[in-house]
Amino acid sequence: MMVSPTGSFRGAGQLAPGAETCPGCGRGEGVGLPVPAAGRSMLSDGRIIARSLDKIRCAACGLIRHRHPPAPAEISAIFSGAYGLPALTGSGEDARGRAYAEAVIDAVAGHKAGLRVIDVGCGSGAMLRALDDRNEAASWRLTGIDPALPEARMQTGERPTLMRGFPDRDLAGHGSFDVVISINTIEHTPDPAQFLATLASLMAPDGQAIVVCPTTEFANDELLFFDHFWSISPAAMISFAERAGLSLVGHRGLAAPLAGFQLFRFSRSATAGSEAAFADVSPDAAVYLDAWKDLDAELERQLAASGRPAQAFGAGQMAALLRAYAPRTFSMLQRFLLDHPEEAWPLGTAVRYDGLATLDGWATLVAVHPSAQNAVAARIRGDGGLAITLPAGIKN
Numbered sequence: 001m002m003v004s005p006t007g008s009f010r011g012a013g014q015l016a017p018g019a020e021t022c023p024g025c026g027r028g029e030g031v032g033l034p035v036p037a038a039g040r041s042m043l044s045d046g047r048i049i050a051r052s053l054d055k056i057r058c059a060a061c062g063l064i065r066h067r068h069p070p071a072p073a074e075i076s077a078i079f080s081g082a083y084g085l086p087a088l089t090g091s092g093e094d095a096r097g098r099a100y101a102e103a104v105i106d107a108v109a110g111h112k113a114g115l116r117v118i119d120v121g122c123g124s125g126a127m128l129r130a131l132d133d134r135n136e137a138a139s140w141r142l143t144g145i146d147p148a149l150p151e152a153r154m155q156t157g158e159r160p161t162l163m164r165g166f167p168d169r170d171l172a173g174h175g176s177f178d179v180v181i182s183i184n185t186i187e188h189t190p191d192p193a194q195f196l197a198t199l200a201s202l203m204a205p206d207g208q209a210i211v212v213c214p215t216t217e218f219a220n221d222e223l224l225f226f227d228h229f230w231s232i233s234p235a236a237m238i239s240f241a242e243r244a245g246l247s248l249v250g251h252r253g254l255a256a257p258l259a260g261f262q263l264f265r266f267s268r269s270a271t272a273g274s275e276a277a278f279a280d281v282s283p284d285a286a287v288y289l290d291a292w293k294d295l296d297a298e299l300e301r302q303l304a305a306s307g308r309p310a311q312a313f314g315a316g317q318m319a320a321l322l323r324a325y326a327p328r329t330f331s332m333l334q335r336f337l338l339d340h341p342e343e344a345w346p347l348g349t350a351v352r353y354d355g356l357a358t359l360d361g362w363a364t365l366v367a368v369h370p371s372a373q374n375a376v377a378a379r380i381r382g383d384g385g386l387a388i389t390l391p392a393g394i395k396n
Contacts, residue, residue, distance in 0.1 A: 024236030062233030097126025121185030219288035220396035291393030359385030
């Protein structure tokens with residue numbers, strides 16, 4: 001079913017042309033990327049919109065952006081009250097929160113007592129709650145702000161403080177912060193340089209900013225979300241930061257379970273010594289998106305050849321991506337197996353996994369993140385089931 005967020009999207013004939021020069025480096029060397037599905041794409045919270053995922057990659061600096069940038073009204077519609085990611089709960093969300101808290105602890109220079117910390121775009125607040133549980137952050141004053149924070153998660157007068165709003169509008173009177181954190185937010189913003197300038201405005205004179213976003217070291221599923229308006233290479237991030245009055249202090253790719261993301265540290269000091277070590281920007285976005293373009297036909301063929309009814313293991317973001325970009329395959333799936341069916345996205349009938357009892361007579365499509373594909377497939381086969389996995393071209 002095609003679901004549109006609040007507000008209307010322009011038709012293809014009304015689209016503004018893509019910028020001729022790269023917003024990161026100013027060069028005009030954009031290369032078009034394959035379009036996985038004509039006339040439809042997916043937002044990061046699972047909603048499908050009537051807009052093709054038509055992106056271009058700068059051959060000079062590696063920045064990836066939409067060929068036809070969304071208008072302000074479109075962006076507002078995407079992140080309206082219907083935006084669902086900040087409402088996520090469950091073991092997976094808690095685990096991600098703990099992993100990001102660990103990365104933040106490692107990145108904060110000088111674990112001083114009493115640091116004032118704000119998480120801009122805090123989502124559900126899972127990272128701040130995990131940080132609150134860490135001894136290293138026991139004395140830190142923790143605040144989170146997000147324009148889509150559900151009312152049920154708002155909390156004041158307790159630790160951490162979680163508030164709904166925009167950092168450039170709703171933090172008056174809160175003073176400056178020693179550590180300004182932004183995790184997986186900058187790629188959703190219409191102007192990365194302006195967003196970094198907002199973070200800089202929140203920083204104390206000797207403060208630091210920690211920014212996490214999807215990596216460009218290798219192509220992965222973060223490319224598939226329409227509301228990821230940018231895939232920001234280190235070179236492009238440095239350019240955006242300089243315009244915002246920030247200097248790069250350090251950069252690193254994050255390891256599992258956060259593989260696929262990168263962490264930047266910034267300061268206001270123009271003389272800060274950089275600890276950055278950049279990996280080459282991957283050119284394989286075209287190969288990756290091309291694999292998604294061909295995915296529906298490949299999976300449909302395998303499921304039909306099995307001669308069995310089809311089900312999926314997994315009912316989260318990856319299964320939702322299949323719904324968007326492999327709709328014929330998705331229509332063949334009669335139910336979804338999970339260890340915790342209460343955490344399933346609303347994609348269809350969710351059933352608790354029970355080994356052979358839920359596998360016998362079925363072809364089971366492994367609809368989890370590719371990093372976990374092999375382990376889940378081995379589990380299914382070990383329990384006596386038939387497992388079908390994504391092709392090798394979709395490995396991240």
